[in-house]
Amino acid sequence: MQEMQQLEHAINTIRVRFGSQALTRAAELPPPQPWPSHTPLDRLTGIAGLPRGRLALLTGNGTCGKLTLALGLLAAATREFAHAVVIDPRGDFDPWALLPFDPELSSLTVVRLDRDSSGEAATALARAGAGFILLMGEVPEQWLGPMEAGANRSGSVMVGVVDAPGRAFAHASSLSLGFTRTDWVWERDQLVGLRTIARCLKNRVAPPLGESELEIRYPLGPQLAFARPVIEVPLEKVELEWSSAAV
Amino acid sequence: MVVCCGLTNHLELAKRPDLYGGPVIVGDWEEHVIAASEESLPFGIAPGMPLRQAEHLCPQATFIAPDPIAASRLRELISIALYDLAPVVEVRVEGIAWLDVSGVVKPGESIREARRRLRSAIGREPRLGLAPGPFSARVAAARARPGRLVQVEDARTFLAPLASRELPLDEEQLERLDLLGLRTLGAVAAIGPRELESQLGREGRRAVLLARGAEPDELTPWRPPQFTSAHRQFEPPVEDREALLFVSRALCGDLAAELGLRGAGAKRVRVRLVYESDEPDERVSTVRHPLSSAAELFGLIGGWIKEWQPRAPITELWIELPVLEGAGRRQLRLWAGNDGTSEEVIAAFERLQERHGDDVVRKPRPALLSSPLPSQRFDWVS
Numbered sequence: 001m002q003e004m005q006q007l008e009h010a011i012n013t014i015r016v017r018f019g020s021q022a023l024t025r026a027a028e029l030p031p032p033q034p035w036p037s038h039t040p041l042d043r044l045t046g047i048a049g050l051p052r053g054r055l056a057l058l059t060g061n062g063t064c065g066k067l068t069l070a071l072g073l074l075a076a077a078t079r080e081f082a083h084a085v086v087i088d089p090r091g092d093f094d095p096w097a098l099l100p101f102d103p104e105l106s107s108l109t110v111v112r113l114d115r116d117s118s119g120e121a122a123t124a125l126a127r128a129g130a131g132f133i134l135l136m137g138e139v140p141e142q143w144l145g146p147m148e149a150g151a152n153r154s155g156s157v158m159v160g161v162v163d164a165p166g167r168a169f170a171h172a173s174s175l176s177l178g179f180t181r182t183d184w185v186w187e188r189d190q191l192v193g194l195r196t197i198a199r200c201l202k203n204r205v206a207p208p209l210g211e212s213e214l215e216i217r218y219p220l221g222p223q224l225a226f227a228r229p230v231i232e233v234p235l236e237k238v239e240l241e242w243s244s245a246a247v
Numbered sequence: 248m249v250v251c252c253g254l255t256n257h258l259e260l261a262k263r264p265d266l267y268g269g270p271v272i273v274g275d276w277e278e279h280v281i282a283a284s285e286e287s288l289p290f291g292i293a294p295g296m297p298l299r300q301a302e303h304l305c306p307q308a309t310f311i312a313p314d315p316i317a318a319s320r321l322r323e324l325i326s327i328a329l330y331d332l333a334p335v336v337e338v339r340v341e342g343i344a345w346l347d348v349s350g351v352v353k354p355g356e357s358i359r360e361a362r363r364r365l366r367s368a369i370g371r372e373p374r375l376g377l378a379p380g381p382f383s384a385r386v387a388a389a390r391a392r393p394g395r396l397v398q399v400e401d402a403r404t405f406l407a408p409l410a411s412r413e414l415p416l417d418e419e420q421l422e423r424l425d426l427l428g429l430r431t432l433g434a435v436a437a438i439g440p441r442e443l444e445s446q447l448g449r450e451g452r453r454a455v456l457l458a459r460g461a462e463p464d465e466l467t468p469w470r471p472p473q474f475t476s477a478h479r480q481f482e483p484p485v486e487d488r489e490a491l492l493f494v495s496r497a498l499c500g501d502l503a504a505e506l507g508l509r510g511a512g513a514k515r516v517r518v519r520l521v522y523e524s525d526e527p528d529e530r531v532s533t534v535r536h537p538l539s540s541a542a543e544l545f546g547l548i549g550g551w552i553k554e555w556q557p558r559a560p561i562t563e564l565w566i567e568l569p570v571l572e573g574a575g576r577r578q579l580r581l582w583a584g585n586d587g588t589s590e591e592v593i594a595a596f597e598r599l600q601e602r603h604g605d606d607v608v609r610k611p612r613p614a615l616l617s618s619p620l621p622s623q624r625f626d627w628v629s
Contacts, residue, residue, distance in 0.1 A: 083592045095611040096624050105611055110627075111599065113607050121599055121607075128546065128595035129588030154588065 035080075035132075035157045037073050040214055044198060045175055046206025050159065053152040054205070055135075055172055057160045060179030065196040065216040067097075069179075070161045074134050075101030077157065078108050081131025086110045089118040089137045119143025126150035126158060135160040141168040148172055176202035185215060193217040248462065251333075251358050252384035253344040253365045253373040254391075257282030257294075258318040258325075261342065263311060264370040270308035274298040281313050282341075295418075315340075321368070326469040328364045331508055332357040335468040337381075344373075345381050345466050358396065366394075378402055380462025386413055402460025407433030414454045420447050424454075432458040471509045476567040477501050484523045484560035491552050491564060496545050498566050503541035506571070512537020513568035518548055520555070521563035528558070535597055536590065537572055543594045550598060605629040 014022050034049025036042055042049050050056050050073070058066040075098055077084040084107050086093050091112050095105065111121045119139040126133060127150030135158065139147060151158050162169065170176060178201045185193040193216050200208040255261060259273040259282045270287035274280045280301050283292040290305035302310065318340045326338045335347035346361055348354040358375065365373040372394035376387030383402035386409065391397040399405045406413075409432050411424050423446065429435045435443070435458035443451035456463040477498040485491065495518075506512060514537050519529040530551050538544050548566060596608045611625040618624050 082589045085592075094621060096616070096621065099616070105613065109596065109608060109610050111596075111608050113599070113603060117603060124546070124595040124599065125592060128542070128591040130592045130595075 033155065037076050039069065039072050039076065040212060041069060041073070041177065041198070044177060044200050044210075044212055046200075046203060046208070050157050051174055051205045052155040052157055054174035055148065055151070055158045055160060056175040056177070057162065057165055057170065057173040058177050058179065059162055059165055059201070060181075060196075061163050062181070063194065064179035064181040065194060065198075065214060066161055066177075066179045068216050069198075069214075070134060070159060071098050072101050073159055074098060074108075074132065075103035077132030077134075078104040082107060083125075083130045084108050084132040084134070085125050085130045086134045086136060087118050087122050087125075088112050089115045093136055116140055119147065122158070123147040123150050126154060126156045129154035130156055132156070133158045138162055138166055138169045139172075141166075144168055144172040170202070173202065174204040175200070182213070185217070191218070248347060248379055249349045249354065250378060250381050250384040250466070251346045251348050251354070251361065251396075252376045252378075252381065252388040253346075253361055254376070254385065254388040255342040255344070255365055255369045255373045256284065256371060257342045258321045258340045259311075259313050260284055261369045261371075262314065262317050262321055266309055266311075267370065270305055272298070272301050272305065272308045272310050273313050274301070274310070275312060283308075323472075325365070325368050327471065327508065328368055329361055330469065330471060331510070332361050332364075335466050337466045337469055342369075343385060345384065347466055348377075362394065378405070379460065381464060381466055382415075382457045382462060383460055402462070403436060406458060406460055407431065407436065411435050411454075411458070414457060416447070416450055416454060420450060420454075423447065436460075471511065471571075473571045474567075474569055475502060475505055475571065476565060478563060478565040480563050481561060484562045486557065486560050488552065488555075491561065492549055494564055495548050495552055495566065496541070498564070499544040499548060500541045502566060502568060503539065503544055506539045506568075509571075511571040511573060512539035513544065513570070514572050515568065515570035516544070516547055517565075517567040517569060518551055519563075519565040519567065520557060520561050521565070522557070522559040523562050525559045528555070530555075532601065533570075534594070536593055538594060540591060542591050546591070546594055547598060550602075600629070 011023055033052045034045065034047040035052050036049035045051065058070055060066045074084055074086065086108070088110055093110055095108065113121050115137060118137065120143060122133060122135060122139055123143050123146045126147050133156055138160070160169065160173065165173070178199045180197045180199070181194050182197055183195040184191055185195060195213060195215050197211055197213050199211040257273070260271055263271070268286070270290065271284040272280055272287055272292060273282040276298060278298055280292060280294050280296050280298055282294060283301070287305050287308050292301050292305055322338050322340050325344060326336060329336045329338065329344060329346060333346035333348050333351055336345070338344045344361070344365060346357065348357055351357050358377065362373055362375060374388045374391040374393055375396040376384045376389070376391055376399070377396055378384040378387050378399035379402050383399055383406060386406065387397040387399045411429050411432055411434070412421055413432060414421070414435070416424070424435070427446065429438070435455055438455065440452040440455040443455050447454065453463055479494050479498060515531065515533045516538065517529060517531045519527055521527045532547065534547070538547065600608050606629060609627040609629050612628055614626045615623045
């Protein structure tokens with residue numbers, strides 16, 4: 001009984017000092033607002049879209065499809081947001097690679113700064129409320145806090161593409177999807193794409209939903225209107241889980 | 248044209264609300280009465296009469312000297328307060344405020360809000376008139392009870408039975424009208440403008456048009472001054488950067504509220520730090536797109552303060568916006584998310600360009616997309 005009183009006293013002290021919203025029951029917390037990207041990643045995040053105001057990471061070593069997915073997200077963002085920004089510290093972003101995804105180029109802006117200053121740019125743009133920010137590399141550790149706070153306030157969708165994130169960058173993310181290439185796709189002796197497994201490595205916004213297999217087609221030859229560069233190929237395991245659930 | 252007129256005390260009287268309720272006369276010694284309160288009118292006091300005569304007629308009145316600067320400042324304050332209620336606003340020190348509410352979506356709301364703001368500025372309920380022009384609106388307001396509105400549909404019919412002394416003519420011209428037998432506005436309206444022009448000059452022609460409800464006069468729209476500033480004194484002087492940031496954020500909020508009221512944006516921003524024991528420091532920047540929100544202003548000024556190295560404790564912080572212009576809002580892109588913050592994002596791009604050069608922020612524009620050379624496929628626009 002005395003412990004309960006002490007606990008109540010501690011809760012009251014925190015509320016008086018830091019405000020009534022400082023302590024909230026987990027069940028009463030508002031769910032994070034998703035941005036439906038209409039890509040296969042929406043199912044993996046568990047909230048039917050990418051979380052707004054948070055950092056999502058696409059990681060994986062070598063050629064595994066993470067950049068293709070990121071470009072798909074970026075193209076969708078250019079069609080839906082007034083400002084989609086690419087922060088490109090390495091200076092190797094080529095909008096030509098974006099064209100197969102049918103982007104709205106008038107909404108796209110590319111910011112090319114060195115790695116140290118890219119954190120400043122990401123923070124300023126997240127705070128200003130840019131709809132979508134694609135980080136083509138890591139942000140210095142000292143900018144991660146302000147960047148998260150800015151994005152959280154404005155609801156910007158932030159996506160980072162890195163091979164292997166540093167500890168601070170990984171810690172700052174709310175969602176981390178790892179990509180592993182499983183196979184190349186050949187047709188008529190020509191390399192036309194790759195298969196990759198996308199795993200949810202970290203998820204702060206929903207329970208991790210496991211993994212999914214994706215087939216990524218390179219934009220070769222004439223592009224047909226219905227041809228999609230990324231196709232989701234459900235894993236056997238996933239199908240088994242679904243069928244068992246159905247039974 | 249649909250004009251609402253709010254009639255209040257002369258602003259020379261309104262600057263002394265503590266004297267409300269008793270007879271008050273404003274005027275310089277050896278000069279004429281400039282304004283007289285309603286309570287002094289029953290004693291025969293009228294604006295324009297010699298002050299000595301007024302003193303003789305109403306010795307118990309409080310006599311105050313005019314302060315045209317204070318009255319003018321009060322006029323500016325009332326103009327600022329009414330500026331966002333109608334496209335055209337004119338306020339005169341005589342205690343007349345006109346709002347041209349033609350084209351206003353909800354004129355009733357504008358008029359109600361104008362009444363509320365005039366009441367809080369003057370301290371008394373204004374009389375309101377709504378008519379097709381400024382003259383008939385003023386005459387209608389003069390016939391309204393305090394806090395009430397007299398609405399006039401047909402100005403000529405409304406004005407016809409009223410005395411011709413309502414016309415804005417001098418005493419001699421009014422006497423001539425009387426001698427001509429033109430004692431009502433209806434009688435003035437019935438004769439031709441040229442006929443009265445031959446008697447009274449151009450004023451005669453204007454008087455006929457006014458009496459007919461033709462409203463030859465147009466309102467002179469009030470325009471806000473193209474400069475504003477905010478400052479804070481520190482006692483004791485501060486050295487803490489966080490305190491400076493906190494204060495500058497508050498000042499930016501105040502300035503943004505004022506800019507929003509005016510529909511203006513800052514084209515130029517100047518920040519001045521006054522030191523306790525040294526020459527002041529200042530930093531100025533001209534921006535490409537006018538800044539109008541607190542976030543935009545603080546985004547620029549906060550960035551400066553964060554990197555400023557003060558040489559001594561700071562006694563004053565000034566934020567000045569010396570060049571203002573209309574913050575013309577773009578057409579929002581329909582269905583585009585986060586377009587509401589587009590101006591702030593553009594301001595953030597500009598700040599990055601100011602700090603790191605124009606080339607750091609660029610937009611790709613398709614050029615020769617089929618070219619095998621990557622450099623030819625896009626034009627990069629800063």
